[in-house]
Amino acid sequence: MSDHSLRMLLDASDRFASLSTPEQKWDMAQTVARDFGAVAVNIGAGSRRTGDLLWMRSNMSRTWLSDYVDQAFMTLDPFVAGAVRNTDPVLLNAGRLRRSEAASNKAFEMDHQLSEAGYPLCYGVPFTGTIRGAGGMVVFGFDREAARSFTEERASQMRLVAAVIAANVGPPEDVTAPGVVDIPTGRLTRREREVLALLADGHGNDGIADRLGVSEATVQKHLRSARQRLNVLSREQAVVRAVSMGLI
Template structure:
């Protein structure tokens, strides 16, 4: 009986290869792969301790209904009407109280930012680039640290010793720009060496987003978006493109910072790394320049804050 079933399966495969156009087969495989990505994203968040403790509960039947709606919606991307997955993602975000969408791709190994796309106002993106807010962006820092999610209300940071002046400025200028809150979801590389972070932006505060749509629903939507926009890298002249200034620490520089953070002196680091002590000093100068740090201690603090090292 098993042999007969296997034989039927082989014949069905031959029939599909002969009579089903290769384009349809390719699209089916691509959709099946995206569905696998989505399920992995959802499982990841379902087991995450980063989920808010006080959020709108989502009945299972409602979650399944939303899942089906999102599957149907994103399956229409690149159809005859020419709408891309990015366009569909923007419509979806708007329908649940969002006002903009950000997406950032990063190399999993080097932590180098590969591309970034945003539907925020172009005047705000120009201000972001001009003021080099990338250095103080808490979402990029969270992304580098490998956190699954990060969220914050705009205009709520207070000045303190722990808060970078530029981070305070960024947080309050976002509120002045009409933005209320931000919720990020970061997902693994699925074997391609690339991680993706999706940031849901809203004019409402987080507790209002939770009441309107449910934080869990927003994270489910982010999972679908991440699985479908991996080819959404913006064109060089696109108004939604964000220019990234990568100051990537090399693996050697990260090792030296870790040893420095553990209390080793320059000569001990040189012995551990099997390099000359003068080379250690050159590495430390390079690290301070890349991190815009005045002292070695400040370089360590910035590297920990931004996710370059985990002591």
């Protein structure tokens, strides 16, 4: 590592030490990632017992994160797998996977959608999770220009940057905080559970939209997604199944 990069890293550590709130530290993590050439940073942890993604914070695009959740890409995400297994760092060159070589159509879609979202190269560094029985990973996303010049020296730098970020950014205390990804719990996202709970209380689409501060179209989108996740045909069946599963 060059003297300049080392000074940047030491400066980042000092700046983190001066911060007190989780939000300040998350903002600093994004700044540090950008200083070292990444266009995005994610941090999260998965259960070593089940392999499920437990929490994640990210500043990737909203469109990509929405696709990630809606299409349940976390179930085949190599970075989640790397986190729970505490493997070596994971390097992914997205957009190159051929459909004939993909383990599934979903794996192919995830690979190419990640590239199309502006992250053709992602580099993940595992860490010991702060939650018992969990493993974590810090993942950096790079644009096409940075991907072309990604070297082992840069990878070495990012491993140190990841260690600094992992030491300062933990599981979010507030699930509505900036960057916190709404991970499905029991196959439903937090918003889908809220919509179904209000539906169970007798509210219509307009009433749900008013209470949640969203449009009726958004309510309908969440209901449609909840039906698909729960494998039912109607909103009434979705409520019954969600109640029986203890989700609402």
